[in-house]
Amino acid sequence: MPRILIVEDEANLARGIQFNFEIEGYQVAVAPDGAEALRMLTGTVPAAEAFDLVILDVMLPGIDGYAVAERLREAGNYTPILMLTAKSRPEDVVRGLEGGADDYLAKPFDLPVLLARVKGLLRRRDWARGGAEPAAATARVGECEVDFANFEVRARGQTFRLTLLEAMLLKLLVQNAGRVVSKGEILEKVWNVTPDTATRAVDNFIVRLRKYIEADPRFPKHLHTVRGAGYKLVP
């Protein structure tokens, strides 16, 4: 039974969302502000009680949603985050996604869409982890070993943790190894936005991935930019 944390200061909304997810068979907890959310997410809890997904509002008392997402990632917590907020301008969406959110939904939202997005996010996480087929759970890129099940890259004696989006991007590139993957395809499959969305998010994520898998990120040997076409991974 997946566990979901709803971070929302508006009691009516929080109650309504909780009610619906409980009916769908999820275990749901509610945090009324950012500080409480961080405490519940980063506190020492047994793995069985860890949350599988966070539904995060942006305008919160004390610590806002962007900061919660960023701090969570800094603390090494990679629980998938769905941002749910009244801020719906493209720059707000981009800011949320770059700050660590995995999906974004504007208020007011359609209930079936919210339920589907959460399901999709959990499915994407499972897909990135390798799902049922153990062969897909790991991959080798040059000297490093990618462990999709645990969202880790082991290289040069170090272990790097991957966020859900990083793992999904890397997985997409690994699956298409040797072939050019366009930025539009990446935006569509990883970020779940239309291919023509104007954002530097993909470029930033490529830079981050290079830090993990390349011995010298300035002269990439595995993860190449193909000018005007996209990106190509050469294992």
Added chain:
Amino acid sequence: MPVSGSQLSGGKRRKWLHVTVGVALIVVAVALTVGWQILGATEGARAREATTLRWVVYFFGTVLFSLLIAGLVLIVTLLVREVRLNERQSNFVSAVTHELKTPVASLKLYLDTLQLRELSDGRREEFYRTMQQDLERLHATINNVLNAAMYTDRPVVDAQPLDLARLVRHSIDLTLTRHQLPPECFAYEGAPELMIRGDATALETAVLNLLDNAVKYSKDRVEVRVEVTRNGDGQAHLRVHDRGVGMTRAHLRFVFKRFYRIGREVRRSRTGTGLGLFIVKSVVKGHRGTVSAESPGPDMGSTFTITLPGVIDEPEGARPSAP
């Protein structure tokens, strides 16, 4: 819509002020430069007999320089004001977006739920009550925005006699109901009756806003003292004293400004649009009265005082019954 009208004319006025000051500064700077050139040219030619001219040029030079400096100070001040207003406006858009979209989102969520799920009667009732709350909140926000538009820069034209004391007590009852509070949260002191001339609807809006704030910015326990008094100068005084979160001296200066809210909107801690106290001030100004805020500091409560002229003196024993 009056709000955009007054904003537009305000913006235009400010723009012209900027342009005028800017052009004047350029003229002064050119005059200074030209004056110096003339002074330099004549200096050599008639070094001796030109002392009077030199003093004249020196005098005007000093005056022009002072003007230049004064102008620059003015421009910078205007700029700072503009920037602040801009910040407040973007905060306002953020606050109103949140205040309007949150209840709409909630209403939509419950409507979707009612359509999607099979619910027990009890659950259904509970959801209807929640939707009622959201509707009221939406209504309050819309009223707030409309009131701000209605009372901005508009003096009261048709002042009618009204009982301020009764109006305040009625507002207290409304606030208690609205926030579902026990009566002991508010203590009313002062005159049982105080007749003034004014616009009853506008004054009630203002008083309700003050009382609403007192509740909203209270801590765990709501404890508000409301006083209506009349002093010798023929003015009515309304004081609303709370034991809430209070504020710093820096915030006191700005609380009556349109769109002003303490703190950044993305970390909002209390609902609101930043229009409440602006409405209070507009209404009071329309009555040619004054409003002020005091607070000993954060967490030490605050006191808002409204002073209104127009108290009606009635001959003893000839009081009309309350309307």
